Amino acid sequence: xxxxxxxxxxxxxxxxxxxxxxxxxxVLAGLALRQESGVNFEVGGRFQRWMLWSVILLTLxxxxxxxxxxxxxxxxxNAGVSAPWLQAxxxxxxxxxxxxxxxxxxxxxxxxxxxxxxLDATQGSSPLGSAVAAIFLLSIAGSIQLMQSFNSGGEFATxxxxxxxxxxxxxxxLPEAAGLAVVAAxxxxxxxxxxxxxxxxxxxxLSVTALWKLVQAMVR
Numbered sequence: 001x002x003x004x005x006x007x008x009x010x011x012x013x014x015x016x017x018x019x020x021x022x023x024x025x026x027v028l029a030g031l032a033l034r035q036e037s038g039v040n041f042e043v044g045g046r047f048q049r050w051m052l053w054s055v056i057l058l059t060l061x062x063x064x065x066x067x068x069x070x071x072x073x074x075x076x077x078n079a080g081v082s083a084p085w086l087q088a089x090x091x092x093x094x095x096x097x098x099x100x101x102x103x104x105x106x107x108x109x110x111x112x113x114x115x116x117x118x119l120d121a122t123q124g125s126s127p128l129g130s131a132v133a134a135i136f137l138l139s140i141a142g143s144i145q146l147m148q149s150f151n152s153g154g155e156f157a158t159x160x161x162x163x164x165x166x167x168x169x170x171x172x173x174l175p176e177a178a179g180l181a182v183v184a185a186x187x188x189x190x191x192x193x194x195x196x197x198x199x200x201x202x203x204x205x206l207s208v209t210a211l212w213k214l215v216q217a218m219v220r
Contacts, residue, residue, distance in 0.1 A: 009083050013090055015060065020097040022057035023144060025050045027106060030137040034113060038129020055161050058147055062157035069155055102140060110134040170209045178205035 029050035033041060041047040056063060113134035117127035136143075150164035151157050178201075185198035204211075 009086050013086055016090055017093060018057045018060040019144070019148075020094050022054045022147075023097055023102055023140060025054045025057065026140050026143060027101065027109075027137065029054065030133055030140070031109075033136055034129060034133035038132045039126075052162075055147065055158055055165070058144070059151055059157040059161055062151070062153060062155060066155040106137050106140060110137040113137070170212075174205040174208055178202040181205065 029047050032046035032050055036042050036045050036047055111134075113130045117130035117134070120130055121127040146168070147161060147165070150161045150168075152160040154160065181198045181202035185195040185202065188195040188198060
């Protein structure tokens with residue numbers, strides 16, 4: 001028995017909305033990052049969950065192809081939506097997410113986080129958490145393009161993208177964070193404030209990959 005055309009169109013609509021949906025989940029990940037202190041995150045917290053959903057949505061065709069390889073029948077994902085009103089709905093949703101949410105609302109959210117960083121500093125708290133969340137939100141479009149470049153196109157593209165994100169974090173972001181920690185340590189030393197934790201943080205950032213390989217070697 002064939003699937004009714006209406007259901008096929010609805011499923012195709014959901015497939016077509018995967019990338020815009022990933023943009024929405026990354027926005028939610030940025031909000032969760034600030035709620036989890038901005039410079040840290042909870043293990044299994046909302047930031048990790050929203051980022052995982054972003055990866056799944058960006059690799060949805062490859063993710064479903066694994067099930068197809070196991071013999072599970074799936075509807076075609078490149079057939080296109082035939083119903084005119086569903087085509088109009090898809091176009092409207094994509095336009096809202098790209099032209100309203102990402103282009104206009106997200107910068108406003110980032111601006112509020114910058115203001116929150118200023119307020120945190122005036123109260124004697126660290127403004128870094130709000131500043132990091134603002135930078136994360138402003139880089140959503142670039143983050144999506146970067147994550148799409150990590151899509152291997154195979155059945156295990158979801159896992160491959162997670163591995164590539166880890167390598168990017170360990171090889172690009174953490175060394176830059178280590179440099180900032182060294183600068184902060186120098187500033188604290190000149191102001192006669194505790195600087196040793198920042199030095200150890202810089203060393204830790206630079207040795208994350210080595211520590212991971214050490215843990216793997218100990219398990220084997």
